[in-house]
Structures are given as C-alpha cells and as structure tokens.
Amino acid sequence: MKFSVEVITVPVEDVERALRFYVDRVGFVLDVDYSPNDAFRVVQLTPSGSSCSIQIGKGITDAPVGSLRNAYLVVTDLETARRDLLGRGVQVSDIRHKTPIAAWDGGFASGLDPARGNYASFADFSDPDGNRWILQERGYRTA
Template sequence: MDYSLEVLTVPVSDVDVSLAFYKSLGFAVDVDYHPRDGFRVVQVTPPGSACSIQFGEGLTEAAPGSAQANYLVVQDLAAAHAELVARGVAVGEIRHKAPEDMLAAGLDPERRPYASMAVLTDPDGNTWTLQEVPRTTGG
C-alpha cells in the first residue's frame, strides 16, 4: 500500500496575515474557500512540492503557533536562503551538523544531504526548517 502525504494543517490566528506570509515565500494559492462566517480554508503549495499546507478558520483546535519542527527540503540552501531574504522574509542563519550533534555556522563543507539547515517562522510562531538535500545524479 502506498501512502501520499497531501496536506498539513497549520494553526494560525489571522488567515489574511498568514496568506500574505506564505505568498511571500512563493507558495502557490490553490484554494481560498470561505462559504460562511466562522469557516475558511486556505491551501497553499510550496514550489515543486506534492504536499500542500492548509490553514484557516474553523479547521483545527490546535493553538496558533503550535506547529513546530516542520521541514521544507531544498536542493540548494544558499540559493533558497538568498531568494527568501530578497523577498523580505526573515530567515535564520545557515547552520550545519557538526560532530557530536552540534550545529556550526554556514553550509556543511561536504554538502551532505540533511546536514545544512536554516529556520524560518510564520507570523504565529509555527516553525519551518529549510533543509538541504542536493539532487543526486546517476543511479
């Protein structure tokens, strides 16, 4: 049996502020459905992703900002970081895994998959870790 992760729900306090933030990341707006007061669904998809993110009103009882340690994978972390900064998004410094599970400044010198990361936070405090997984060739 195959399973495909399609949507993650992120709790937010202000749908319009969150929509503006995720659009600033370059995410495509798939759905903005508001059929009645007290219920709204917004679904956005990161470029190149098969999984979308949804938020809105009346979707979850989780506290805004409680979605922590979510990961977005990018092929080139330095390029993604620079693009987000150019868009005006506050992104943490690039760090990489060092011996004994410590984090050191900058990209992993060997550019190992899953070794380099930077964190960004949405307006409610939900966190997203950008993690570098370079595309491999061959094989």
C-alpha cells in the same frame, strides 16, 4: 499499503496575514480559498515543486496558533533559498550544519556542510504566528 502526506494544517490567527506571508514572502502557490460561511474558511497553499500542501483557515483546527514546529522545506540550494527569502522580507536564521557528520550527536557548526552532503545543512524561519519551518538542503550539485 502506500501512505502519502498531502496536507499539513498550520494554525494561524489572521488568515489574511498568513495568506499574504505564505504567497508574497515565501512564494507558495494559492490552490484553494473556500469559505461557505463566516465560521469556516480553508485556504490551501503549495510550495513550488512539492507534493504536500498546507492549509490555513478558520474552523479547520483546534491546535493552538503558532504551534507547528519544525516542518521541513527541502531545497537543493540552501544559500539561494535563504537569500531569496531574505530578499522577500522573511527573517531566516543563519545557516548551520551537523557536526561531526560521521558520528552526528546533535551538534551544529556555523555555515554550510563543507561537503554539501544531503540532509546536513539547515536554516529556519517562522511565520507571523510563530509556526516554525526548517529549510534543509538535499541534492546540491556543483556544476
């Protein structure tokens, strides 16, 4: 049997504010904005190149606003992704990497992993409601 994660629900308080943040600042693509009545609205957004979307809305979850923690957005160039988000007005943490790599015990050091190894470098940001996203580098290649 094959399973596929295709949608993650992100609990937000103000749908319009969250929609503007994810589209205008983070660069997600708006797929669906459907509201058949005042009690229900589903907005589906997809990060460029992703097979998994997020949903924000009204009447779609009872999870506390801002309770999403550590959803990963994987990028091939963490420095560029961070710089782009900062340029769009998103507050992104400094880059950090796992250390020691060979026997990782949960510690981090500042900056990119010197070897630019897969899954070793991170930064994070939060949306206006406090939902936290982790940027992780995978597939970086020098030319």
